[in-house]
Amino acid sequence: MNNSIKNLNDFIDKGSITSQQILVVALCFVFNMLDGFDITAMAVVASSVSSDLSLTDDLLGWIFSFALAGMMVGAMVLAPVADIIGRRVLIILSLLLVGVSILLTSKADSLGPFIILRFVSGMGAGALLACQASLAAEYSPEKYRALSVALVTAGYPTGAMMTSVVAGFIMPEYGWRSMFVFGGLITLGMVVVAWLMIPESLKYLLEKQPKNALIKINEILQKLKHSPIDELPERIKSHKNKTTLLNNMRMLLSPKYRSLSLTLWTAFCCAYATLYFLMSWIPKLMENAGYDMAAGRNAFFLFNLGGVIGIYLLGYLSIKWKLTNLIFNLSIASAISMIAFALAPNELNTLLILIVMIGILQQSAFTGLYGVAAKAYPTEIRSTGVGWAIGLGRIGAVIGPALAGYLILAGYDMSANFMFFSIPMIVCGFIAYRLHID
Secondary structure: OOHHHHHHHHHHHHOOOOHHHHHHHHHHHHHHHHHHHHHHHHHHHHHHHHHHHOOOHHHHHHHHHHHHHHHHHHHHHHHHHHHHHOHHHHHHHHHHHHHHHHHHHOOOOOHHHHHHHHHHHHHHHHHHHHHHHHHHHHOOOHHHHHHHHHHHHOHHHHHHHHHHHHHHHHHHHHOOHHHHHHHHHHHHHHHHHHHHHOOOOHHHHHHHOOOOHHHHHHHHHHHOOOOOOOOOOOOOOOHHHOOOHHHHHHHHOOOOOHHHHHHHHHHHHHHHHHHHHHHHHHHHHHHHOOOOHHHHHHHHHHHHHHHHHHHHHHHHHHHHOOHHHHHHHHHHHHHHHHHHHHHOOOOHHHHHHHHHHHHHHHHHHHHHHHHHHHHHOOHHHHHHHHHHHHHHHHHHHHHHHHHHHHHHHOOOOHHHHHHHOOHHHHHHHHHHHOOOOO
């Protein structure tokens, strides 16, 4: 093995940041932003869809939850395939799946097709989110890994924030279906961008060594301003170490990773329940409280703006402070801010200020869990580990919006719902603290 190969595994972990690495993180951010737009578009069109399709609040809750159930399946079943076929291929296929299904959603005229298409869109989005987090982590130096994952994850609330802006422009004239046409076409356009510009994971190519791996590695190294290698490192070929989806999934519950996996899954589940209650119901709850649709869109925009700010704040603080300690403090603070919202006087400006604070605190705490997952698992099972943490965590995302729908139908108002969903964030904080990951 030549010297360049010996040092190659440490090249990214301990090296400086190049323009190619910045491009990878930027592309993952853009693709995740589209995910955020496509999945959360339902929140701002909820009233129009329920009126057009004659849906009650409990059925509306199930539409939210089916998209999130799809994200769970995508993260658990599709994302691990990236450890077999590569990150790049799965990102392209996931973008294609999301784009086509979102475009078809604009034609749905009854509950059944609507739910099925939202589920399919969620599958693509769930796989894409987990895969992008892994790719960004693998192209980042160790010191900036949590920051890179945070930046990519910030794409989702950024896209959700843009949902409110775009809706204000096109919905009054073209109706709710135009939101899905817009999102679907833009996402399909990004398939071409991904095909031309997104590279494969260097660590994946080194460890899995697919066809033409040496050529692909040297092309990437050239872009990273590193000298080429002459040969691939020797690959261990024992049957015991052969990579399969089943083996990777088993490793997550092996004695070495069992405690980590179960703790991480529970923390994700709690954070997801609260996040997607907020992501799904803020506009509708504001309308139920007597405000107009514009106020609901503004609240949704500000919640996601707070999320973007919070995620960047988390990324910055993660360089200086222990990650799981940050998650604990932010989770408890987010729960307190939700309780304050529930107890605040029914005055719009006060509520909007609190919504921003909730977005900053809750989404920064939630995003920290992605960094924990990406740092906790080794390369060979990273996409599987991140995918399953996101996937099983989305059990909370499925339950949260559906449960809120039944609570609203039973007569519980906005304040009661905010009070109720502050509890999972308290639990999340205490559980995450036990992981002790920097």
